[in-house]
Amino acid sequence: DRASCRARLESGDSLACAWLAMGSPALVEAAAHAGPDLLVLDLQHGLFDRRDLEAAIGAVRGDVPVLVRVAENRPLAIGTALDAGAEGVIVPLVESAEEAAAAVSAARYPPHGIRSGGGVRPLADFAAYVAGCARDTLVAVMIETKAGLENAAAIAAVPGVDLVFIGTGDLVLCLGPDGDVKARCEEACAAIHAACEAAGTPCGIFTPDVDAALARRAEGYRLVVAANDIAVVNEGFRRAAAAFAPA
Numbered sequence: 001d002r003a004s005c006r007a008r009l010e011s012g013d014s015l016a017c018a019w020l021a022m023g024s025p026a027l028v029e030a031a032a033h034a035g036p037d038l039l040v041l042d043l044q045h046g047l048f049d050r051r052d053l054e055a056a057i058g059a060v061r062g063d064v065p066v067l068v069r070v071a072e073n074r075p076l077a078i079g080t081a082l083d084a085g086a087e088g089v090i091v092p093l094v095e096s097a098e099e100a101a102a103a104v105s106a107a108r109y110p111p112h113g114i115r116s117g118g119g120v121r122p123l124a125d126f127a128a129y130v131a132g133c134a135r136d137t138l139v140a141v142m143i144e145t146k147a148g149l150e151n152a153a154a155i156a157a158v159p160g161v162d163l164v165f166i167g168t169g170d171l172v173l174c175l176g177p178d179g180d181v182k183a184r185c186e187e188a189c190a191a192i193h194a195a196c197e198a199a200g201t202p203c204g205i206f207t208p209d210v211d212a213a214l215a216r217r218a219e220g221y222r223l224v225v226a227a228n229d230i231a232v233v234n235e236g237f238r239r240a241a242a243a244f245a246p247a
């Protein structure tokens, strides 16, 4: 039995994920085969529909933990991702302690939350599944807006928030476009990271490639993105085409 991501974070581990957005169960299978700490399937911006999600998690065959970045902070989005077999959720655009608490509640069965069990998924051994969820279901909330940044300390301190994950892409959009956006984004990341440290909550951050992921891990971020399918595929095609381009 491998340790859950939640247990690994709890024990102080730093995790590196592969991030999948192209909506392809076959790509998810390939990413899992490479053996990352975990996979993240993106249902906010990614191309997965609900059946793709079921197929993608099936293709992983339990070999690697899967988190789903859900489309929005709603019980249905969170519940269906977990029903499909995700070990946890990453909830985008969280802006307050109340919203963070709502995300936690949506991911937990009563009496700890409001997650609904429909008797449909998982189809086997529901009682054991529920017991496992109480221990293993991971809830990450994303800070990636100005309001989220302002409320970072309160968000990071919400009980049941296992990880705060910084969305650098949206943060740049929110802090731009004028002036030194990159510097403002760095300042914001450092402030969120510090708020997490003060609350004793692990902090992760979206990174575009391996080098950025290694650098962020060295700064103390506990979940980084080592690879994302769009970048990997684009880079592979680009390099191959360039090797045969006329001089």
Ligand code: 3PY
Pocket: 092, 144, 166, 167, 168, 169, 170, 171, 206
């Ligand atoms: C962001 O960077 O805004 C994200 O949500 C991660 O893709």
Ligand code: MG
Pocket: 092, 144, 167, 169, 170
């Ligand atoms: Mg985002």
